Amino acid sequence: MASPAPLPPAEAEPGARLVLAEHLLACESAVACARAMVEWLARRSSAAVACLGPGDGGNGSACLASEGLTGSQQAALARAWDAPASPLSSFRTRPGARWLGADALEGVVIPGGFLAVPLGRAGSPAVALLVVGVPGPLVPQDVAWVASCAGPLMARWVAADARAPRRPEPDRLLRRVINAVSDPVLLTDAEGTLLFANGRAEALLVAGPDASPGRARAVEVNQRLFRETLAQGGGTTVHRREVPLVDPLEGMDLLFELVTTPVLAPDGPSVVVSVLRNVTDLGRATQALGESYRRLRATEREARSERHRLDRVLDSVADPIILTDPAGGMVMMNDPAERLFAWPHEEGPSSEATERRVRANAALFASFLANLLGPVNAGVSRWKSQLTLDEPATGAPVPMEAMANKVLGDGGELTGIVTVFHDRTEVLERARLLERVKEVSSELEARVQSATAELAEQNELLRRQAIQLEQASAAKSQFLANMSHEFRTPLNAILGYTNMLLQNVSGEMTPPQRRNLTRIDSNGRHLLEVINEILDITRIEAGRMPLHLTDFGIPELLQEVMAEMDPIIARSKLTVETHLDEGLPGVWSDRQKVKQIVLNLLSNALKFTHEGGVRVAAEYQSATSTVAISVKDTGIGIDVSNQEKIFEDFQQVDSSPTRAYGGTGLGLSICRRLATMLGGRVSLQSAPGQGSTFTLHFPRRARRT
Amino acid sequence: MTNTPEKQKPLVLVVDDYQDAREMYAEYLEFSGFRVAEAKNGQEALDKAFELVPDVILMDLSLPVMDGWEATRRLKRDARTKAIPVVALTGHALKGHSEDANEAGCDAYVTKPCLPDALVDQVKKMIARRGVPPAR
Numbered sequence: 112m113a114s115p116a117p118l119p120p121a122e123a124e125p126g127a128r129l130v131l132a133e134h135l136l137a138c139e140s141a142v143a144c145a146r147a148m149v150e151w152l153a154r155r156s157s158a159a160v161a162c163l164g165p166g167d168g169g170n171g172s173a174c175l176a177s178e179g180l181t182g183s184q185q186a187a188l189a190r191a192w193d194a195p196a197s198p199l200s201s202f203r204t205r206p207g208a209r210w211l212g213a214d215a216l217e218g219v220v221i222p223g224g225f226l227a228v229p230l231g232r233a234g235s236p237a238v239a240l241l242v243v244g245v246p247g248p249l250v251p252q253d254v255a256w257v258a259s260c261a262g263p264l265m266a267r268w269v270a271a272d273a274r275a276p277r278r279p280e281p282d283r284l285l286r287r288v289i290n291a292v293s294d295p296v297l298l299t300d301a302e303g304t305l306l307f308a309n310g311r312a313e314a315l316l317v318a319g320p321d322a323s324p325g326r327a328r329a330v331e332v333n334q335r336l337f338r339e340t341l342a343q344g345g346g347t348t349v350h351r352r353e354v355p356l357v358d359p360l361e362g363m364d365l366l367f368e369l370v371t372t373p374v375l376a377p378d379g380p381s382v383v384v385s386v387l388r389n390v391t392d393l394g395r396a397t398q399a400l401g402e403s404y405r406r407l408r409a410t411e412r413e414a415r416s417e418r419h420r421l422d423r424v425l426d427s428v429a430d431p432i433i434l435t436d437p438a439g440g441m442v443m444m445n446d447p448a449e450r451l452f453a454w455p456h457e458e459g460p461s462s463e464a465t466e467r468r469v470r471a472n473a474a475l476f477a478s479f480l481a482n483l484l485g486p487v488n489a490g491v492s493r494w495k496s497q498l499t500l501d502e503p504a505t506g507a508p509v510p511m512e513a514m515a516n517k518v519l520g521d522g523g524e525l526t527g528i529v530t531v532f533h534d535r536t537e538v539l540e541r542a543r544l545l546e547r548v549k550e551v552s553s554e555l556e557a558r559v560q561s562a563t564a565e566l567a568e569q570n571e572l573l574r575r576q577a578i579q580l581e582q583a584s585a586a587k588s589q590f591l592a593n594m595s596h597e598f599r600t601p602l603n604a605i606l607g608y609t610n611m612l613l614q615n616v617s618g619e620m621t622p623p624q625r626r627n628l629t630r631i632d633s634n635g636r637h638l639l640e641v642i643n644e645i646l647d648i649t650r651i652e653a654g655r656m657p658l659h660l661t662d663f664g665i666p667e668l669l670q671e672v673m674a675e676m677d678p679i680i681a682r683s684k685l686t687v688e689t690h691l692d693e694g695l696p697g698v699w700s701d702r703q704k705v706k707q708i709v710l711n712l713l714s715n716a717l718k719f720t721h722e723g724g725v726r727v728a729a730e731y732q733s734a735t736s737t738v739a740i741s742v743k744d745t746g747i748g749i750d751v752s753n754q755e756k757i758f759e760d761f762q763q764v765d766s767s768p769t770r771a772y773g774g775t776g777l778g779l780s781i782c783r784r785l786a787t788m789l790g791g792r793v794s795l796q797s798a799p800g801q802g803s804t805f806t807l808h809f810p811r812r813a814r815r816t
Numbered sequence: 817m818t819n820t821p822e823k824q825k826p827l828v829l830v831v832d833d834y835q836d837a838r839e840m841y842a843e844y845l846e847f848s849g850f851r852v853a854e855a856k857n858g859q860e861a862l863d864k865a866f867e868l869v870p871d872v873i874l875m876d877l878s879l880p881v882m883d884g885w886e887a888t889r890r891l892k893r894d895a896r897t898k899a900i901p902v903v904a905l906t907g908h909a910l911k912g913h914s915e916d917a918n919e920a921g922c923d924a925y926v927t928k929p930c931l932p933d934a935l936v937d938q939v940k941k942m943i944a945r946r947g948v949p950p951a952r
Contacts, residue, residue: 596878599907603929604836610931611840616847639929 127155128256132360135261136314137290141165141268145175145239148261152243153178155253159221159244161185162230163192165269175239184221191216192240202229203237208258210248228254230262232321238269260360263321295367295387303338306382315356315387329359340369341385349373353390366394431511431532434518437525439480448532451500451509452476468501475500476513476530483515483528492517497535510535584652591649598642606635644777651784658788660813663702665695665729665738672709672727676717683717686724695731698738699812704785705740708793711778712742712805720746723802731811737791741806748799758783758793782807789813826943827851829870831861831887832905833879837928841874844932850939858882862890865897872942874935877906877917885920892921901942905930 131151138144145162153160159179166173172192174185191197198215208228213221223246229237241261243254286309289296295312299305308317316337318330333356340354354369367387375381422445425432431448435441444452451472454465475498482494493516500509515530609632612620620628650656669689673680680687698705709727716725723745730739749757758779779793782805786793791809828850832838835856842852853868855861857879865873873891877884884904891897904917907928917925926938 596907599928600834600837603907604834604840606929607837607840607844607932610933611844611847614933616844 127151129358129361131257132260132314133293133311135264137293137310138264138268139287139290139310141239141265142175144261144264144268148241148257149176149178152241152253152257156243156245156251159225159242161188161242162239163189163242164230164239164265179244180221187216188242199227199240202227202240205229206233206237208250208254210245226250226254228258230258230265232263232266235266239265263319267319292386294389297337297385297387299341299383299385301373301381301383303341303383305334312387315359318359325362326359329357329362332357333359337369337385341371341383353394354387356387364391365389366391430534433476433530433532435480435528435530437484437527439477439484439528442527451503451532464506465503468503468506472500472503479513480515480528480530483517498532500532510539588649588653591645595642595646595649598638602635602639602642606632606639609635641777644781647781648777648784651781651788656785656788658701658813659703660699661702662697662699664697665740666691668702668706669709669727669729669740672706672713675710676713679714679717683720685717685720685722687713687717688724688726690726690728692728692730695729695738696811698809700789700809701813704789705807705809708782708785708807709740709742711782712793712807715778715805716742716744716746716803719803720744732808736811737808738811739806739808741804743802743804745802748801749795749797749803750799754795754797757795779805825849825851826871827853827868828939829853829855829861829864829868829873831855831858831874831879831884832876833857834876837876841932841935845936845939848936850936856880858884858887861887865891865900866894869896870900871946872939873900873902874905874939875902875922877904885916888917888920888922899946901946903935903938903942905935 131147134147134151135144138147141164145164149160149162152158159177161177161180161184162175163172164175166189172189174180174189177185180188188199191199192202194200198211202209206229208226210224210226212224215224221242221244223244226241226243226245226248228241228243228250230239230241231237241254241258243251245251245254286307289307289309292309293311295315296309297305297312297316298307305316316330316333318327322330336354336356340352343352350369350371352369354367356365356367357363358365366389368390370386370388372384372386373381374384422443425443425445426447428445429447431451432445433441433448433452434443441452452469454469479494479496479498482488482496483491493514495512495514498511498513500511501507502509512533512535513530514533515528517525518527518529520526609628611617612628613625613632647656669691673687673689676687713725713727725745726743728741728743730741731737732739783793786807786809789809790813791807794806794808795803796806797803828845830838830841830845830852831854832841833856838854838856842854845852853864853870855864859882861873861875861879861884862882864870875884875888879887884906888902888904891900891902898921901923902921903924903926904920904922905926905928906917924938924942926935
């Protein structure tokens with residue numbers, strides 16, 4: 112075996128190999144070594160395994176250890192190994208593993224074939240043969256490793272067995288005891304020179320003359336490290352420290368705890384007993400543990416900060432949020448939720464009512480959560496409902512919409528329930544307001560409708576009234592017309608006969624007769640005047656007073672008026688004068704109506720004036736193109752409160768039964784109406800005792816309407 | 817009072833259903849030198865007019881049997897009477913009677929009460945227009 116199979120990767124089950132390596136190192140004979148090897152391989156590959164080597168007493172080879180082979184097979188194999196002509200015998204001198212078919216050896220049938228691996232030191236003839244049942248020529252890594260590892264050991268033990276122990280062992284039993292210790296144990300002098308090492312210690316710190324260069328180097332390093340560590344202690348007392356060593360076989364770093372105890376040898380100088388304990392795994396574990404712990408701390412810190420952040424986030428949400436465990440117990444709640452579901456411990460002693468409300472809220476919440484809990488609701492993943500909670504402090508109802516969602520773990524199992532509440536007060540209030548607005552609006556609509564209906568009704572009523580009024584007016588007009596006619600007919604006869612008598616148609620009359628007849632005539636005329644006035648009003652109201660527009664002059668008109676009024680003026684003993692503005696233009700209007708108005712105003716002035724005089728003046732106002740004819744008297748005057756009244760039908764300042772002035776009270780009313788027909792008006796300026804001025808204003812040119 | 821022979825006196829037909837008025841006008845007309853015939857309604861007025869062919873007709877408009885307008889219209893349609901001036905006489909001052917009267921063919925229009933002397937003046941005007949010798 113010039114070149115052992117390369118070392119397998121350290122990761123490939125180093126534990127199992129380490130165990131075997133340690134076991135092999137602890138072996139004290141070729142047989143023990145072979146057994147360990149075979150057992151390990153058989154366990155690893157569950158194939159037939161055997162190790163052939165020199166038998167006891169030096170008379171031929173034997174099967175040192177085997178698994179899965181019968182006794183005859185073992186014997187046949189041993190014979191084949193010894194027989195010079197057998198295919199196996201060549202393995203004693205030819206290095207390297209060789210695969211042989213199932214029936215390559217006579218008398219040995221290993222199903223599927225087997226590998227024959229020579230064992231021994233490199234460069235020397237094999238001292239033993241490892242047989243492993245495998246179906247093909249490919250050498251499994253385990254087999255190669257075992258061969259490379261166990262070969263030198265086998266060679267040494269075979270050699271050791273062959274020669275008798277040359278140096279005397281002080282105490283073979285003690286040595287065996289120490290060898291049996293699974294920890295490396297060393298005996299050194301104070302300087303660190305190795306006096307004795309058990310098998311484990313040798314594997315680490317002793318390299319035989321035939322050791323590989325790698326191993327020799329590793330051992331050298333180990334020895335240096337060991338000596339240095341030992342020197343630090345000062346070999347007087349029991350000392351513990353750690354020493355890092357190298358696994359000479361695999362090159363792995365190992366960590367040992369070194370416990371040194373100075374021992375005073377009975378026959379000489381003091382020696383130091385060193386016990387090494389492999390704490391590599393422990394160190395690693397400690398390291399890993401430390402690392403894990405550190406990570407845990409970091410994770411915890413992170414989780415805590417995460418949690419704080421989450422808390423802050425959740426607290427900043429205005430809606431209450433509650434996290435509950437799968438059993439319904441509260442795990443976490445944000446501030447808004449606490450206000451509803453937690454006792455306000457910090458805010459002084461809570462009242463009984465507050466606690467009761469909190470309990471009621473919690474109960475309500477629990478019954479709500481029940482919709483998601485339990486196997487019955489396993490299929491429900493979310494639940495939404497309206498809850499009316501109580502504000503714990505005030506007891507005010509808080510309408511809430513609660514939405515609960517199951518939080519599931521990786522395996523789909525329920526890990527918690529998140530419930531988010533949403534205050535519906537505003538929504539409800541808005542809805543209420545909307546409802547109210549609708550209500551009010553429909554109320555309003557109804558009111559508008561009823562008002563409209565009422566209005567329509569009133570309109571209808573007004574329309575009827577208007578018709579009735581029109582009819583009444585027409586009836587009145589008709590009545591007045593008829594009445595006027597009926598009055599006129601006899602009055603016609605009265606005035607006619609009176610006139611005839613006064614003309615002496617029936618002969619001369621005596622002066623008293625004539626005076627009386629004159630009075631009848633005068634009264635008849637007055638009556639006629641009244642009838643005419645009533646008729647005028649009726650005509651105007653019925654729209655039967657036509658306008659007759661003509662060109663005429665004001666001076667002539669006034670002259671005519673004066674002439675007609677002359678008898679009355681003469682009787683009144685008042686001074687009546689006229690004043691005409693220069694440049695009075697001719698006018699286009701209804702002459703008869705203008706005349707009637709002026710006559711009326713003048714007759715009124717004469718009637719209510721007892722002394723002084725009456726002045727009739729006419730002027731033209733070019734700015735407004737109107738003519739103004741005023742009649743100013745020095746009469747009794749009219750109080751301001753009565754100035755409007757006198758223009759109304761049948762109204763007089765003094766309408767008492769004992770009034771001092773007669774008349775129908777229609778004169779001014781007619782004047783005003785006639786003036787309106789002309790497109791003008793009659794104005795009045797007066798004060799009691801100051802006299803009155805009535806003025807007719809009318810456009811110079813009337814517009815035909 | 818008058819020296820004009822009876823036959824030469826102009827004949828005035830006074831049509832009025834109101835007896836007092838009719839007689840009053842008749843008396844005054846006679847007093848003023850006219851011959852007078854009287855009629856109580858429109859029909860009578862037509863009969864008298866056709867029979868007597870007066871110089872002037874004083875026609876009250878509101879009449880029983882046949883009103884003044886209708887009577888006037890018939891008079892004006894008839895060749896025998898259409899030249900006779902008709903003076904409409906009414907106590908109805910309200911309605912637009914003067915236009916109606918003109919339409920019916922009236923030559924003048926007088927509103928009641930109308931004093932006898934004013935009426936006689938109107939009659940004289942009518943006769944003067946026709947060229948009939950004036951009374952008095």
